[in-house]
Amino acid sequence: MTSPVNVTVTGAAGQIGYALLFRIASGQMLGPDTPVRLRLLEIPQGVKAAEGTAMELDDCAFPLLAGIDIFDDPTPAFEGTNVALLVGARPRGPGMERGDLLEANGGIFKPQGQAINAGAADDVRVLVVGNPANTNALIAASNAPDVPKDRFTAMTRLDHNRALTQVAKRAGVPVSEVRKMTIWGNHSATQYPDLFHADVAGTPGARLAEDREWLESTFIPTVAKRGAAIIDARGASSAASAANAAIDHVHDWVLGTPEGDWTSAGVVSDGSYGVPTGLISSFPVVSRGGSWEIVQGLELSDFSRGRVDASVAELQEERQAVEELGLV
Numbered sequence: 149m150t151s152p153v154n155v156t157v158t159g160a161a162g163q164i165g166y167a168l169l170f171r172i173a174s175g176q177m178l179g180p181d182t183p184v185r186l187r188l189l190e191i192p193q194g195v196k197a198a199e200g201t202a203m204e205l206d207d208c209a210f211p212l213l214a215g216i217d218i219f220d221d222p223t224p225a226f227e228g229t230n231v232a233l234l235v236g237a238r239p240r241g242p243g244m245e246r247g248d249l250l251e252a253n254g255g256i257f258k259p260q261g262q263a264i265n266a267g268a269a270d271d272v273r274v275l276v277v278g279n280p281a282n283t284n285a286l287i288a289a290s291n292a293p294d295v296p297k298d299r300f301t302a303m304t305r306l307d308h309n310r311a312l313t314q315v316a317k318r319a320g321v322p323v324s325e326v327r328k329m330t331i332w333g334n335h336s337a338t339q340y341p342d343l344f345h346a347d348v349a350g351t352p353g354a355r356l357a358e359d360r361e362w363l364e365s366t367f368i369p370t371v372a373k374r375g376a377a378i379i380d381a382r383g384a385s386s387a388a389s390a391a392n393a394a395i396d397h398v399h400d401w402v403l404g405t406p407e408g409d410w411t412s413a414g415v416v417s418d419g420s421y422g423v424p425t426g427l428i429s430s431f432p433v434v435s436r437g438g439s440w441e442i443v444q445g446l447e448l449s450d451f452s453r454g455r456v457d458a459s460v461a462e463l464q465e466e467r468q469a470v471e472e473l474g475l476v
């Protein structure tokens with residue numbers, strides 16, 4: 149058996165943390181042969197609850213769980229970490245503008261980026277889940293100058309999975325037969341779920357997209373506003389599905405995406421598809437040899453181009469706001 153992989157989870161006592169940690173410890177994220185050592189980071193008020201979760205993790209007697217440590221300081225929490233899941237974030241409060249939210253999260257993701265820079269393992273991979281995920285990932289990456297930028301990613305896998313199921317239901321096929329879905333842009337309501345390149349049980353997604361009324365009035369808004377719909381229904385934001393998407397993202401990043409398919413992730417732009425270099429934007433991606441690669445060569449119609457550009461424009465505004473705050 150290999151030596152344990154150090155996995156740091158921030159916001160460990162939150163609702164996503166509770167749905168995530170048991171799946172990591174059971175081997176669903178890194179596979180059945182890889183032991184893990186969990187490093188839980190919370191704010192001081194969250195430490196007691198994190199200790200309770202750690203007791204429950206112990207009580208599962210997971211064969212792959214090599215140890216659990218709990219921290220309220222990012223510097224030791226990221227010491228030697230191989231996989232960092234940045235879940236803890238400041239939620240939007242009443243009367244908070246987007247700028248206030250970005251500033252509050254800057255206070256979290258800047259020191260966490262610095263701590264990753266100072267102490268993480270050379271192979272560290274970072275997934276930012278906490279919102280606004282793309283820009284929080286940009287802040288963390290900017291404050292970790294010694295870590296390659298492509299190690300910082302933002303989660304759009306939940307949006308991707310939501311889109312797969314909506315299409316499968318529409319087409320009446322098993323979700324496993326929907327491939328090559330793409331989420332472009334920001335993990336926000338401006339995101340663009342792109343069906344045109346998908347393969348829906350052998351039928352081109354473009355054929356389903358010919359029903360423009362369904363595409364524009366049902367499919368795209370259902371996926372893009374699903375987070376709000378879950379909050380409305382559940383009285384709390386998506387947690388188990390978000391944890392599931394984080395497991396999927398890291399699993400595929402480390403172990404590779406299946407042949408003949410791709411997935412979606414917020415990765416640093418190299419200028420592909422006209423997305424400004426350095427922005428962390430969602431793209432169609434495959435993982436080969438432990439690295440994400442942006443799928444190249446997809447044709448974007450004027451309709452798709454407009455949608456991608458609108459979401460990327462929002463990412464540029466967010467980048468400008470955090471630049472003005474001195475966070476990047």
Ligand SMILES: NC(=O)C1=CN([C@@H]2O[C@H](COP(=O)(O)OP(=O)(O)OC[C@H]3O[C@@H](n4cnc5c(N)ncnc54)[C@H](O)[C@@H]3O)[C@@H](O)[C@H]2O)C=CC1
Nearest residue numbers: 159161162163164189190191194236237277278279306390
């Ligand atoms: N990218 C995506 O697809 C999704 C992102 N989210 C986002 O994930 C984040 C977490 O969601 P939940 O677990 O439901 O929230 P939650 O409020 O239940 O838990 C957040 C936890 O983070 C902790 N925390 C706050 N600041 C911290 C810091 N500086 N260091 C360590 N821990 C800290 C809090 O004490 C709390 O325990 C939110 O920002 C939410 O909007 C949620 C669903 C999907």
Ligand SMILES: O=C([O-])CC(=O)C(=O)O
Nearest residue numbers: 279306374375376385386
């Ligand atoms: O909308 C929210 O607040 C949570 C979220 O990011 C999602 O469910 O996609």
